[in-house]
Amino acid sequence: MNGTDFRIFYEQFGIYKLAEHYKLPPSEFIHLSKDNPTSDCDVKYKDKGITYDIKISHPVKVSTKKKSYYWDFNLRKVTMGKRHGQNKIYCDYFLLIGMKNGIPDKIYLIPCLNAPTNHIRISVNGESKYSHYLI
Numbered sequence: 001m002n003g004t005d006f007r008i009f010y011e012q013f014g015i016y017k018l019a020e021h022y023k024l025p026p027s028e029f030i031h032l033s034k035d036n037p038t039s040d041c042d043v044k045y046k047d048k049g050i051t052y053d054i055k056i057s058h059p060v061k062v063s064t065k066k067k068s069y070y071w072d073f074n075l076r077k078v079t080m081g082k083r084h085g086q087n088k089i090y091c092d093y094f095l096l097i098g099m100k101n102g103i104p105d106k107i108y109l110i111p112c113l114n115a116p117t118n119h120i121r122i123s124v125n126g127e128s129k130y131s132h133y134l135i
Contacts, residue, residue: 051090
């Protein structure tokens, strides 16, 4: 599986998780980045126009001095050569998929307005201030 296939596969997985969360059929969501990889967001809810950017992270150790592992989600996005962050909101929600051993472990749905500018770090094994966004 190449990088594009991997991205599309997990974005599709994210669509199914959104549909499950909202108790809707997956057909209610449009996979924008499948046909247009430079799309500002990955998914759009048809009826409400709500947009989602799906991010995936594998556990990383952020410091050699610490024993804890984190999911580190990069929230800044490059679109057509321009960097976007909190100051230039491009989606309504981030759907963050935390992976363990190549398998989705936890999924967070975080409003863009409540997210930091650059990235979110969520502890793999412990509590986080983002725990209440777990779906």
